[in-house]
Amino acid sequence: MxxxxxxxxxxxxxxxxxxxxxxxxxxxxxxxxxxxxxxxxxxxxxxxxxxFSHPRRSWFDVMIDGMNRLPRPMMALGTLALIGASMADPIWFASRMQGLALVPEPLWWLMGAIVSFYFGARHQAKGQEFQQSVTDTMARTGQVTRNIQAIKGLAPDAPTLTKSAILPTENAALLDWQGKHG
Structure with a gap:
């Protein structure tokens, strides 16, 4: 034991x-x-x-807290609105973008620095890449305008394809099948 x-x-x-x-x-x-x-x-x-338990917050504190929450949603919604405007009225949008193309490069840098400081961890190179992409987009505006005009030229009175234009005639098996199924 x-x-x-x-x-x-x-x-x-x-x-x-x-x-x-x-x-x-x-x-x-x-x-x-x-x-x-x-x-x-x-x-x-x-x-x-x-x-959030500070019972004695002034109206100024509340207003500033509210304003601090606005820039990101405003920038996101503004960007979506610009995309929508570019599709709704490309000529209007292109003219506004031409105005942006006239903004001097140092002003773009300043705006990029302010936005970078506000949002943190952004770099000046990103702002310069954005400016380059805007310039590239503006260079395509003429082609886009011509494409839109070509699309508008496809009016209902434009020639359309008929069934006989798209039926193949060289495929013997298909012609045989069409003969049987009328």
Whole structure:
């Protein structure tokens, strides 16, 4: 009996469980992990609550907070509006872009620096690449205008294809099938 007691004491003695401690080396204790996750969640909620628990905020603070949230959505929606305008009225859009082509390069750099500072981690090279892409797009405006005119030339009175124009005549199998299925 003493041998079994010694072995059991070795495994489970001194208020320790060697098997569980060994298993926890290879697998995380689910109960302790849940407790840690709960603590993290509680701390995150506490920090969030303290951020918004300032009862004495002035109207100026509220206004500035609101204004700080506007630039990104305004730039995104403005870009989408420009894309829509380019499709709705390409000539109007092209004339506006020609006006942008007249903006001096240092002013583009200044605007790029301001936007880069505001949004962070942007580089001047990105602004210069954008200006180059605008210039490339403007160079294609004439071709786009000619294409639009050509599309408008495809009016309902323009010649259209008839069924006889698209039926093949050299395919004997197809002609045989057409003969049988009328």
């Amino acid at each position: 003493g041998l079994i007691t010694n072995i059991m004491g070795l495994l489970f003695g001194n208020n320790r469980n060697v098997l569980i401690e060994t298993a926890q080396v290879f697998r995380e204790n689910a109960e302790n992990a849940s407790a840690r996750a709960s603590d993290i969640q509680t701390e995150a909620l506490r920090q969030f609550a303290t951020e």
